[in-house]
Amino acid sequence: TSGWQIDCEKLSATVSTQTVALVVVNPNNPTGSFIKQEELQQLNALCAEHQLAIISDEVFSDYGEGEDAQRVPSLVGNRGALTFVLSGLSKISALPQVKLSWIHVSGPETLRAAAQERLDFIADTYLSVGTPVQHAAARLLTQRRHVQKQIRQRCRANEQYLLAQCAHTAHCRVLQREGGWYAIIAIANEFSEEEFTVRLLEEYDVLIHPGYFFDFPQPGYLVVSLLTPSKIFERGVELVLKRIADGF
Template identity: 40%
Template sequence: MRFSSRVDISEPNPIAKAEAAAKTAGETLVKLNDSNPTRHALAPAMVPDVYSADPRGQRYAREALSTFLNTRGAARCSADDLYILSSTSEAYSWLIKLLCDAGDAVLAPKPGYPLIESIASLECVDMIEYQQRFDGSWYIDVAELKAALEGADGGRIRALVLINPNNPTGSYVKPSEREAIVGLCREHDVAIIADEVFYDYDLEPFDGNARLAGETGALTFALDGFSKMLAAPHAKVGWIQVSGPAEEVAEAKRRLDVIADDYLPMSEIVAKRIPELLQAAPTQTERVRERVRGNLAALHDMLDSDGQGLVSVLRAEGGWNVLLRVPSVIDENELVLRMIERHGVSGQPGYFFDMTSNGYLAISLLPEPDDFRRNVRVVVDTVDELIG
């Protein structure tokens, strides 16, 4: 695996080596340059604790997180394989720094949320899209991935992003796709970045569905966090779980430690709540799961009973957003603008997610049931108006 050249992993100086040896031996050194005010009785009363930086995130928080992750039945996760940070967006940024030099590239799915392209651009890295295609359900065009990795840009592709399940298509990575993709990444020394923030919200599950977290066949960085797990975007806690071949994992963590140390760990104020929030996670996730499944069932009922039959919903396997299909003769901008004008309702058309053709609208399954039904009614009525 080739890592970026922008992470400085040069040999530590003799003083740093001696300090590390003393720490390993359990010896506490007095430091003349200790400028941590919390160790000198200067911490404010509202935040009285002594600050003890752990670049990967506070140990107790990582231990609690690993225990929680191990209860989900996935591959075993050690606290030493986890990095806690503020969000999965920050995780993408760290991993692009780890893997890519300026001018390198990452592969990411389309249709898809535009976040990855924006973050890659901020890191002076290109995003090369690969297509998810629909034939009654969504699938990854593995042949296209193979062609990209073996084509003119293959030498600068350093990571492949898998969204499991994807937003807004709601498609999980299928077992056969996973096997082929892991093999391609291993063959081409490309790391996998697996974004699994929506994983727990299965809508139409299938046999063999599994997380990529813990994958050992290729260097894999699995992303998750509280934003979706707790349905709390203001609870800014995300994490990276590192797995793969042992030597590559060790080298990746050695370099990722440098990045984490430069950016400093998550706030202790936030970290202290992580164990408590993890206890609440199963109940909260189930609450959200019931809401989105109920609204999806209501959506199918409403569309099936609509006499005009102009609006349909594409099959979604997971997540909390789905795509509506509307007649392609309707311009997507015209549809949303008409909804704003007539009903005070806005939305995200398919082109926001780089759908390859006109005639799509994303709709959230999160609203309270009465509000959700009202939203669906607005879409159906507006389509009828435009066609009629």
């Protein structure tokens, strides 16, 4: 298949006079899909038509997989629309307890300058980042590649195991992933995601997410974390697939 895509026609139809911005997650969570060049052009055109901004959450942008010339790895520097790119140490350095995030602003110069001035004012109304975090930030950013390498290696290994196990069954398949920390299992037959995930948790201590947590349009999807230590992940996958094969 061609992978995940933005339905720009449907998106355009939802824009109203109350719409002020388009919010994207790049790469998406949990699909792991990146925006493509053509999609960005369409988003920029939509923003120009309706005077909208783009807010791009890119906390997973350092965790892309594979190569794709059409992929937009980041909206930093996007000049087609006023663009706010969000990120922080939580995912980049795998430090959710260290509270430091930032916003990069780009776009047409007049819009960018006005937005920057307003952001500066807003920032002044909040408490500043903790002093220890400020002092540690430069070093944490410099050292982030070490932990990112470990995360990517574990995610790849777990994904390969999941793909290999699902290849032996007709009951489910793993959807394409371009980045991020999650894998999506699509089940061949409709079933109660909530009942399945609750039973897994209660009977086997296996925690996964039902697809409806992420607003999938129909039932039949499970979301699993690829960050789990490999031995635990493999045992969990075995139990999940066994329950699926047994008809839950």
